[in-house]
Amino acid sequence: MAPTRTLDLSRVQLIASDLDGTLIVGGFNAGKISPRTVSALHAIEKKGLRIIFASGRPTRTMIHAVDQAEGLEHLLCICCNGAQILDSHTRTIIKKFSIPPDHVRAIIKQVKTALGPHVLLAAESDVHYKSESGFDEQCGKVMQGKPVLVDNDPIEGFLKKPGSEEEDTVENLLLTHRTWPASQLYEFLQTQVFADPKWKSMIHLTFSSSHFVEICAAGVSKASALAYLCNKLDVDPINLIAFGDMPNDIEMLKFAGIAVAMGNAHESVKAIADLTTETNEEDGVAVVLEKIVQL
Template sequence: MAEFPRGRKPEENRRFRLVATDIDGTLINSERLLSRLTIDTLAAVPVPVVLVTGRPLRWLEQLYDQLPAPLPAVCLNGAVVYDPHTDEVLRTEPLTCELLIDVVGRLRDAVPDISLAVEVDDGRAFRHEATWPRLWVDHRVEVISSPDELTSVPAVKLLVRSATADPDDFLELVSKALGGVAEATRSSSSALVEISAAGVTKAAGLAWLCERDGIDASDVVAFGDMPNDIPMLTWAGHGVAMGNAHEAVRAVADATTASNEDDGVAVYLRKAFNL
């Protein structure tokens, strides 16, 4: 069951002019599927819905195949804003080659036991070191032959993985090593940290899209479950944590809803919009 903030009735949330939602751990279940209730609810919501995700562009296909029509997306934790109707990248904020060289140097000096990878070509291609676990076969995924290939072109995300560290401790360690020159966050249950250019967050990408469309932060309801969602949930007028959310996300949210396995986004939206 959805939980609304103390003293606020669900009907009052009908002022929302835009719905922003994370994908993994939020909109889809553990099998990466949208429920029929969620599909029907997204179609019935009377305001725009935007996907705000850590996923790269090439991973949107799996979700778009389940929807009657694709939704606009803020990808790669805010580094890319994408219009699926025109297949156009509206905005991109990559890490420059110079910044990548600096960040990779800091990480190799300060953090042991790491493997590195980069999202390039606006998230349409992926390069990784040989030590990176190969979990799928995809022609857009390439094993680098030289460490210099990690920093040879701008990247919309740098990923750093540890095989042994605690996920929260690893994020803290990486953040300390960066010293503020870039953004570090995580969305995985493993020790995988995602690095973007300074100031690039889900909140920043969504704010750019909303400003373009004349929508104020106070008019946005946002859903998320992991630390990379925290900037978005605190920026939005109403941030909702999933029932399965990381404790840090629940701590900053205005409300909570059911888990992603129990259609938490759909449950909340149906009450908020009287669907």
């Protein structure tokens, strides 16, 4: 956490924003960056400040947001809730924080033992998206991209590159329940499936959608990826402002010198924020960025 939490916008050097429900207008994984927000982002960059998109999105859907930003020159992207960092120019993953293979196996066995056929799994593995049959249908239209199906052997399927025996990495495991919303599944996983203290050293559990819960390696979050980038960019976190709306943004908001919740944010997010701006549909991020530009 940053050492102090005042609202001196003049000290801001770095902006980090969640996408869905925050920077973007419209539905999960399907919305757009509004013209007003695009204009504000370019004005921020012209002022000499750096911008980071920080999302639960994988690289394949992060690219859509990059394109909508219309040519930001120095944009960096945190994907999969901190498990991947994307260079928006080369469109390559420049850093990964993967779940160790033995942990992937243990997680899946634990989940399947507890919930059996009631839970379906998917994984973001480097640039590959893999899932059990029915995962996308269960999540409605929020997932994008055709998955590689791993029904014959989900555990090893997630850990092998498609059509190869070569090992693949897993940055993010996704879990959806056939009848429960993500909040209920999250609570059950925390209190029943992963209640043993040993799991705290193995996984980081969160959710940013009503459809699925996400698992990263222990210690991996948007905040940990921001800490890595702050070090690389030589920016003190006290000079970072962050915007978010869901529980997977909380670590990032606590890490930033200034934490901004959206008007539409989850109550747990508003509770730890320094200020609450307008909703994403009202260009709440742009409202604050325009104030920074005017300083």
